[in-house]
Amino acid sequence: MTKLRIAVQKSGRLHDDSMKILNEIGISIDNGKDQLKASAKNFPLEVFYLRNGDIPQYLIDGVVDAAIIGENVLIEKGGAISIVEKLGFSSCKVSIAVPKSAKYSGVQDLEGKRIATSYPNTVKQFLEKHNINAHLHIINGSVEIAPNIGLADAIVDIVSSGSTLFKNGLKEVEVLLKSEAVLAVSPMISAKNKATLDKLQFRLQSVLLGRQ
Ligand code: PRP
Numbered sequence: 698m699t700k701l702r703i704a705v706q707k708s709g710r711l712h713d714d715s716m717k718i719l720n721e722i723g724i725s726i727d728n729g730k731d732q733l734k735a736s737a738k739n740f741p742l743e744v745f746y747l748r749n750g751d752i753p754q755y756l757i758d759g760v761v762d763a764a765i766i767g768e769n770v771l772i773e774k775g776g777a778i779s780i781v782e783k784l785g786f787s788s789c790k791v792s793i794a795v796p797k798s799a800k801y802s803g804v805q806d807l808e809g810k811r812i813a814t815s816y817p818n819t820v821k822q823f824l825e826k827h828n829i830n831a832h833l834h835i836i837n838g839s840v841e842i843a844p845n846i847g848l849a850d851a852i853v854d855i856v857s858s859g860s861t862l863f864k865n866g867l868k869e870v871e872v873l874l875k876s877e878a879v880l881a882v883s884p885m886i887s888a889k890n891k892a893t894l895d896k897l898q899f900r901l902q903s904v905l906l907g908r909q
């Protein structure tokens with residue numbers, strides 16, 4: 698394999714900024730998101746457009762050499778994936794929220810409660826750490842609706858601007874982790890592709906310095 702294979706979110710909050718930073722480091726990619734794979738014109742690079750949640754496993758298996766991905770997704774999916782560069786965009790938190798009217802004075806109030814989330818491992822870790830037993834409802838999207846439809850007492854999801862919480866009458870009560878977009882590398886990367894990744898990373902560092 699001679700070209701560096703890098704995964705980028707197919708659609709969602711990281712996609713546009715990921716493509717923008719690649720463009721800023723002088724990598725021009727032919728097409729939009731309709732193709733699942735695209736080659737750079739002027740750099741030995743192939744971009745794979747993938748679903749966020751699938752990317753960690755592709756890195757572990759060496760199907761891709763590197764990825765631009767949210768740190769929160771890497772943490773949720775676990776595995777021995779190294780982060781080589783923090784990219785400074787798509788900052789968010791993974792937080793617990795409850796209805797605005799709910800009484801909340803600390804984690805102990807979650808005991809026995811129903812929590813809806815797309816981040817079950819992150820939530821389980823947090824609950825274990827605090828010795829709390831709660832029931833998890835795993836949902837893939839629109840998690841914030843769960844308390845309003847009687848499915849849960851609390852939710853754990855990404856908070857960025859906070860507008861989704863606000864619109865759904867929820868308040869943030871705990872921050873489980875803070876996250877941003879990162880460049881992550883597969884443990885299976887070849888020496889040749891690692892050398893290409895180093896070049897790409899060097900260019901990224903220059904752009905990031907310029908943004909400060
Ligand atoms: C994401 C995330 C939160 C929201 C946070 O949802 O799941 O719900 O954005 O952003 P905010 O704090 O700026 O409102 P998204 O809109 O991507 O849809 P999904 O939950 O259906 O995946």
Ligand code: MG
Nearest residue numbers: 838839840861
């Ligand atoms: Mg959402």
